[in-house]
Amino acid sequence: AQSVTQPDIHITVSEGASLELRCNYSYGATPYLFWYVQSPGQGLQLLLKYFSGDTLVQGIKGFEAEFKRSQSSFNLRKPSVHWSDAAEYFCAVAPGGFKTIFGAGTRLFVKA
Amino acid sequence: EAQVTQNPRYLITVTGKKLTVTCSQNMNHEYMSWYRQDPGLGLRQIYYSMNVEVTDKGDVPEGYKVSRKEKRNFPLILESPSPNQTSLYFCASSQRGAGVGETQYFGPGTRLLVL
Numbered sequence: 001a002q003s004v005t006q007p008d009i010h011i012t013v014s015e016g017a018s019l020e021l022r023c024n025y026s027y028g029a030t031p032y033l034f035w036y037v038q039s040p041g042q043g044l045q046l047l048l049k050y051f052s053g054d055t056l057v058q059g060i061k062g063f064e065a066e067f068k069r070s071q072s073s074f075n076l077r078k079p080s081v082h083w084s085d086a087a088e089y090f091c092a093v094a095p096g097g098f099k100t101i102f103g104a105g106t107r108l109f110v111k112a
Numbered sequence: 113e114a115q116v117t118q119n120p121r122y123l124i125t126v127t128g129k130k131l132t133v134t135c136s137q138n139m140n141h142e143y144m145s146w147y148r149q150d151p152g153l154g155l156r157q158i159y160y161s162m163n164v165e166v167t168d169k170g171d172v173p174e175g176y177k178v179s180r181k182e183k184r185n186f187p188l189i190l191e192s193p194s195p196n197q198t199s200l201y202f203c204a205s206s207q208r209g210a211g212v213g214e215t216q217y218f219g220p221g222t223r224l225l226v227l
Contacts, residue, residue: 004154006154009152032211032212032213034215036218041220042220042221043116043202043218043219043220043221044155044202044204044216044218045218046215046216049213049215051213090154090155092155094209094211094213095211096211097209097211098143098145098160098162098168098209098211099157099160099170099171099211100145100157100211100216101157101171102147102154102155102156103154104152104153104154105154
């Protein structure tokens with residue numbers, strides 16, 4: 001069955017430090033891959049997406065993600081975290097058709 | 113402003129009392145979807161609609177109904193709510209659906225408590 005795994009339920013990072021959020025998916029082919037961010041009390045906002053081409057994808061707010069086919073991973077990174085990045089982050093997979101499968105989310109805490 | 117709106121934002125009800133959560137988008141999108149978000153489970157798709165009068169089940173459709181009579185509206189209906197439907201609900205829309213790589217635009221969410 002298709003699935004998305006975000007191994008870290010929560011992560012704490014100091015402001016200014018680098019960040020990597022992990023995402024692994026289970027699917028036979030390369031699906032469409034997305035990262036969304038949910039700020040407290042808000043809906044979800046797209047950070048970036050990948051479906052072909054360059055495996056390093058740039059997104060909004062200084063985020064990037066790298067697709068690694070051999071590892072079935074799509075990890076999200078940011079070189080220097082700001083306090084305003086504290087939020088919950090969701091990796092999502094659209095294997096085709098009209099369904100979308102989300103991971104359980106990783107909550108990011110930022111220490112001053 | 114392009115947006116997806118949901119009403120109500122917060123709702124407390126009792127078991128068995130029918131309710132409807134409305135969703136409306138002003139982007140002329142063909143695709144709309146409902147999700148529920150529960151701690152530790154992320155978002156799970158309830159129903160989606162590819163166009164007017166065309167709907168299909170997501171991963172957790174039991175206990176829910178939807179209709180798509182107009183392109184802009186996609187209400188979620190709970191005919192007989194139960195406590196296990198207490199959750200945070202999101203409506204989303206996109207032009208053709210994430211399955212072709214499109215971004216979904218999410219509403220602000222509706223927090224439902226069923227007593």
